[in-house]
Amino acid sequence: MAAPFAFFTVIATLLIVGSFAFTTLKVDKELQFTYSGALGPDRWANLNPNFSLCANGKSQSPINIVTDQAVLNKNLQPLIRQYHAVNVTLVNYKFTVAIEYPDHTGGITVDEKQYVLKQMHWHSPSEHRIDGKRYAAELHMVHVADDGKVLVVATLFKYGHTDPILGKIENKLNELGYEVKGQEAGPIAVGTFHPTELRETPRKYYRYVGSFSAPPCTENVIYLVLAKVRSISREQVEALKAPLDMRCKNNARPCQPINRRHVEVHEGN
Known part of the structure; x- marks a missing residue:
């Protein structure tokens, strides 16, 4: 996986996804990439030799999913998720x-390969688009197999009623934002977490092979983008943005060329 970068400091074993750097690291005070300005997406490949795929890769994420070009694959199985409290x-x-x-x-x-849930994180606005439409936010649930292969389940959100998943951590999320203002940024223990919404079996989803959507932009990542769009409130989106660096408030990479890749679709009964 990715080698350590200058903006990280080595600590105990920890999986960091979002930058999708799987290593034993924690975030230092300075970011090596952002989503705007001199360190923005159009310059990622020039910021570090390890980021070259951000410009040269042929299977990059996110993408715009054109629904009438998606290929129905009857061999795709229902996405059954089994998470524990x-x-x-x-x-x-x-x-x-x-x-x-x-x-x-x-x-x-x-x-026939088991992928274990390691982390989930949010982007706002959404990174993936459906028929050119960008949504209010996107949740990435990152799973890793024993051989290191990565699979991401992506859920899109439109503005509407509150998202019950975020509702379960609302107080902690506000606490995180408050700590940032107070120059603190340590991890916050949430306690037992077992939302039923994360265990639902989706009727329809899209599948394609892409990449980490932030540096180092490593490829050969399986994406399962759920067709069902959930709802999120504007207040919840603001709470997700509040703790972030000013240059990362809109933390969505632009859509990348599909380059002859096929998007498959599973449609349940």
Whole structure:
């Protein structure tokens, strides 16, 4: 996986996704990439030799999913998720807010391979688009197999009623934002976390092979983008943005060329 970068400091074993750097690191005070300005997406590849795929990769994420070009694959299986009630931690990585999971969380099986849920984080506005439409926010649930292969389940959100998943951590999220204002940014223990919404079996989803959507932009990541769009309130989006660096408030990478890749679709009964 990615080598340590200058903006990280080595600590105990920790999975950091969002930048999608899987290593034993924590965020230092200075970000090496942002979502605007001199360190923005159009310059990522020039910021570090390890980021070259951000410009040269042919299977990059996110993408615009054109629904009438998606290929129906009857061999795709229903996405059955089995997560356990576990104690989780809320972390501010300055470019995204994330929930970190312990090893015994559970996960999903895809192509007869088990992927364990390691982390989930948010982007606002959404990174993926459906038929050119960008949504208010996007949740990435990052799963990792024993061989290191990564699978991301992505959920899109439109503005509307409050999201019950974020509702369960609302107080902690506000606390994280408050700590940033007070120059504190340590992880916050959330306690037992087991939302039923994360265990629903979606009727329809899109699948394609892409990349980490932030540096180092590593490829060969499986994306499962759920077709069902959930709702999120404007207040919740603002709470997700509040702890972030000013240059990362809109932490969505622009859509990337599809480059002859096929997007498959699973449609349940």
